[in-house]
Amino acid sequence: MTRIEEARQTLLETDVNLKMEEIQTEEAYGRVIAENITAKTEVPSFRRSAYDGYAVRREDLKDASKEYPVTLKVRETIPAGSRGKFPVTEGTAARIMTGAMVPEGADAVVKHEDTRFTEKEVCFFMPAGAANIVDAGEDIKQGVSLIRKGKILGAADTAVIAGQGMSRVCVFQKPRIAILSTGNELTEPGQELVKGKIYNTNPFLLAGYVQKYGMIPKDYGIVPDETDVLADRIQMALNDNDMVITTGGVSAGDFDYVPKVMELIGADILFHRIPMKPGGAMLAAVKDGKVILGLSGNPGAAAVGFLHIGLPYMKKLCGRNDIHLTKAQAILAGPFEKSSKVTRILRGTAKILEGRLVFEQTGNQKNGAVSSMMDCNLLGEIPAGSPALPAGTEIDVYVV
Ligand code: AMP
Ligand code: MG
Secondary structure, three states, rough: OOHHHHHHHHHOOOOOOOEEEEEEHHHHOOOOEEEOOOOOEEEEEOOOOOOOOOEOOOOHHHOOOOOOOOEEEEEEEEEEOOOOOOOOOOEEEEOOOOOOOOOOOOEEEEEEEHHHEOOEEEEEEOOOOOEEOOOOOOOOOOOEEEOOOOOEOOOOHHHHHOOOOEEEEEOOOOOOOEEEEEOEEEEEOOOOOOOOOOOOHHHHHHHHHHOOOOOEEEEEEOOOOOOOHHHHHOOOHHHHOOOOEOOOOOOOOOOOOHHHHHHHHOOOOEEOOEEEEEEOOEEEEOOEEEEEEEEOOOHHHHHHHHHHHHHHHHHHOOOOOOOEEEEEEEEEEOOOOOEOOOOOEEEEEEEEOEEEEEEEEEEOOOOOOOHOOOOOOOEEEEEEOOOOOOOOOOOEEOOO
């Protein structure tokens, strides 16, 4: 295991306290289901007609031809939603609409455009072809496993649940994630920017990802680089949330107080610093069973730390059963001209060229660049010790 994998794994081994809630099925799209769904009812639950036409017995039509048509007596009309009163017996047929229950005795439906009919009689000019009957359980058989606990419910999942007649479903509560920005240089957008200060952009970036992955962000604002204030604010955030993410103050500068504050509040440090660029200046700690993820203040680095190291744990916190990173191989669209002493994570976007997955860098790969996170849907991994890489090199990539 590399130290990067180790950091991810150490986080993953932290226990989570999953809470459930029951919600309306119509609100379940995008939520993580907290129960296994097994088919209690088969779908459809009865034999139904696939067309508007006539329910017949094949036997009655077996000799029908243009020269010698067969005429059957129409005993009733069965609209969708009703059931017929009579079984189909020798010499009779039932007019039937799409979706209506096929009456007993009938073993085929002939489309009405293939017949000639009056109200009382229907005439056939050939034997019945396809049955045109949807069997009970054609879509879903009784007793089959439909959805496993921990899946994010997509459109069809909610439809399948509704098809079981369930108006409510049990899902995991969305975890609440506190976001704190440390740094005396930070100014909130909307305020005047004094020389030497910068706008506080990290909470926007992180709150966006938090929501993208199905969690609820809560912003705890800007915290000055002061140990006591930082300790108080982190403790306050821990009390009301399932996890705390800080940015800034985590490396080796004079005012990088996050590691010290972990000690002060009695949190156990899981790891501090990973040989990874950008984002390696990060730490993870646990207090009261809750994780504190201390990310670098540099937006590019914070994003990489969040996505490449923290995300599997956060997926676990959501109750998901697919928590591991989605890895593939892709071809570098352009060169990466620097050599890499430690593992380097590139920000890029997925392209398909001549049927192959191609990794196109989204621009400036510097720690501090937030612009290259725009349109980034793939992180590329360059192994430690790699020289500069020409276009066309195959690298590992991770879908984010
Ligand atoms: P630090 O991790 O505190 O050493 O900060 C590294 C760099 O990221 C510095 O240039 C900071 O000014 C910048 N930075 C820190 N916090 C933020 C933030 N919330 N939004 C944007 N940039 C930040
Ligand atoms: Mg700082």
